[in-house]
Amino acid sequence: MADTITADEVAFQLVTIGSLKASQRLDHMIIKNFLGGALVSVGGMLTLLVKGGCQGLAENNPGLVQLLLGLVFPIGLVMSTLTGGELSTGNVLFLTVALMQRKVAWWRAIKLFVVSWLGNLAGSLFYIIIVHFGDIITQEPYASGTIELVKEKVLSPSWVNVFVRAIGCNWLICLAVYMSFLSKTVVSKVLTVYIPIFTFVVVGFDNSVANMFLIPIGMINGADLSVGKFIWKSLVPSTLGNIIGGSVFVGMFYWYLYVLEIQTVKTGPILPVTETGDQSIPCGMAPAQPIAASTAKHTHAHHMANLSNSALATAADGRGDHASDGTVGDSDSLRSSAFNNALTHIGKME
Template identity: 35%
Template sequence: MMLDWSVGATRRLSSCDGYDCEIYCDGSISRRLPSCSGCLYRLDRAFHPFALKERSVPTTQSSQTGSPTPMALERVNGYTPLETATLITRAGCERETLPLSRLILKAFYGGCFICLGAHVFLLVVGGSPGLRESNEMLAVMVGGFTFPLGFVLIILTNSELFTSSLFFMTFTCLQRKTSILGALKVWVIGYIFNFAGALFIAGFLCWWANSLQDDTIKSYASVQAEKRVNVQWSVNFLRGVGCNWFVGLASFLAMTSGDHVSKIYCIWIPVWSFVILGYQHCIANFYLVPIGMFYGTNFGVGKYIYQSIIPVTIGNIVGGVFLAGVPFWFLYGRNSPMGLDHGKELAQKKGPGGEPNGDASADMNPREIGPRNVSDDPSQIV
């Protein structure tokens, strides 16, 4: 059902079960009064900014009459995989159209946030020598519970992380919604400034601030750095593959969630899991290895680059692209509504200055009626 829409118009829609659904529009915000119980009317901006569509609502069996009764979709706390694919497409388009200054700042913050979580992890595990001697895996599990802090900060602040962008940009490139050059720009800038943020935390807020005050923690910082570097090249490569598979899963699950509590839970479990499994994250290693080198290790910069940075980064790329981005595109992206050449314009919205404002995430909710302000959006994503 398509209706003409004009500024200031009011539409009263006749619905089932004797209810009326009244919708107001002032040109910028649309809202729905308590809706009918049999039909859900929504404004689907993915196809046309003011296209009013009718959707059926799932039904449940009534305990009294045995007849089907409608169930409101608002009760469902999450999105379907196809709806999630729409959100992923918009997120990738937003990344490509971000102004360079904003992309750089978001990437710098992303590196800082990841390393804040790694810093807390180092303090917890390094400060528990007795637990490490008696049960090292239990110490890693307890410390690993604090590590996802960085990923939560990134998602809830909509910052930029190289490893999660591998998933998003692969997905949208395969949909032909973003270009390969655009994806390379996001990846290269994200990687460089994630690295800068990690070194900022390691050098200024950890080593120079002397936040590792205990000698036991400083000793553990060196030991864990040596364990990350003094292994075979292929081992670090495969650890990188496994890590970013989990990061891609965490990114997808966070997109399926409609509220902050669910997002945090969906991020926490996969990230906690890859820490317990000993997988390697290249951006987190930009903090965990240099901080150990500051306090003394048995390897130098050259070995660190060859044995850790190169294999872990390549492994993260393989895991994010071929184990997360490509499979999820094949399952849900090929037939997504955003694959019908209607979605990229959402990321090309013009700001007051005439350039793309890069805030496609402001309209992330595929079920919502009408446009919303960015400050009101609870679904900001990585």
């Protein structure tokens, strides 16, 4: 079995995962996103320690300090990725491809994003409590480093600056998420996540989830920034920019390149979803159309589309079988089993 899969196979995986994420239990959504925000804050804590401890070096070699920050910040995001934590920035990618493929209802997508964003915020604020009362970054030179970061991230740049930086940031973050699915080994996944995240930190792009931790720490240590200004000039532009960067430049582009063409060849127009209980399921699929035998790519595409639709259908059946007695946990297990079986078959197809 190969250690990697292709980019078009990943695109189909993202469609299925996006649908399953949007229909998962609310308590699971909250916990996963709380953990995601807290683990990213671990990387933020390391960033502040390095920045505060290298102020003398920054005067003569600011580029070297940025490289050091790029080395330590991705640690939190790698931990979140490997352990199943969720981030609103990454969920933008999953929801975009699922919405474009009409495998999830709009209200479900909005619900997941809102819960994800608030869960990340809760996790970040909780980790601020640990860091502050643990007296980790309240002493010099670290405290002044947090204040300096607030100036660099909020006070000095304009609203548009932060917005544009956030677009570039989530373009890279969602690329990291996309690339992590190309490999099946832990080491390869770590590297594929690390490289884009390292890049956005060194450049100085804005991540809304990271800012939920980095900026309030500076405010606690005495930065001249009100809560209202933090929300308007940091959280709002960084969140909007992250949505555009991840949804357009990764989600829509790769959906168009890999999923739309294959779906059109297989079934014609993309079919919408209908609501059964609280589970989004595809409407009746159109019968597959004949494909020229000479087009090997389209033959392979049939398998990919069938696996994706099979996983979704089985997931929907699992939810329907147990909806009457309220046994949500059993349906979750069925959906998870169906999804894992689809991914296993995808990995064997070369």
